[in-house]
Amino acid sequence: MPPSSNVSEAVAHHVDDEPTLSEEDGIRYLHFGTRWVQGAMRTARPADLVLAYTQQMMGWLLFLEPSRHDEVGILGLGAGSLLRYTLKHTPASVHTVEWNPAVTAACRMYFRLPGASRSTIEHCDAGIWVEDGSNVGRFMALMVDLYDAGAQGPVRDSLEFYQGCRNALAETGIMTVNLFGDHASFPRNLDNIRSAFDGRVLELPEVDAGNRVVLAFKGPLLDVSVGRFLQRAEQVEATYGLPARRWARALLAQQGSSLSMAI
Secondary structure, eight states: OOBOSSOOTTOOOOSTTOOEEEEETTEEEEESSSSBOOEEEETTSTTSOOSHHHHHTTGGGGTOOOOTTOEEEEEOOTTSHHHHHHHHHOOSEEEEEOSOHHHHHHHHHHSOOOOOTTEEEEOSOHHHHTTOGGGTTOEEEEEEOOOOTTOSSOSOOOHHHHHHHHHHEEEEEEEEEEEETTSTHHHHHHHHHHHHTTTOEEEOOOBTTTEEEEEEEESSOOOOBHHHHHHHHHHHHHHHOOOHHHHHHHHHHHHOSBSTTTO
């Protein structure tokens, strides 16, 4: 979550992660009483992904194509950006975990939270949720974005937590996680993710105010040629309106002639 730039000074200062709002240039921002942005929505086009890191959280689309039989998980509702986008652009069902009911209420009032039949929201601590056996093997994709008002690294970042995330993925699945690249929490999170996912991890380039999205893979090893991968990126860009070709080039720069090394 990046700090807002030049947003309204009307943001009220509350504690204990009480949702607060600001708005500028047609974009509405969610805060927790601080300058840190917890989510954003373009009021004229609510399903747009305004923040670059939220676009990168959809990076799993480079590798998986969702169907109506699939389920996508979101840990951390924020302003509902990922939920709105996934429901509009994919046929998958979406299950969101948010510990704070006040965030959900704010989203319903100010951020056009969808009431689609394909969407469910569960109020629960994500650390407890991943330990629930009923969630094992459910999700083709899991998008993890867990920050509090202080925004000093994710609030759930243990090896056990990321192992739980891996268990929640289907036999073939991908987790994306929003981290801060230039922060003391980054090496610890990256090490724990790598341990939980047997080193099958890729990193997208840093964006916004230091946000760095990591992809972690579960399932059969994938060996993708450059040509085939770039073709998929073109398809994702055309279908979903995401800068997928830029992501693909960045990932290939890490891996060389194929992606078999990491995943």
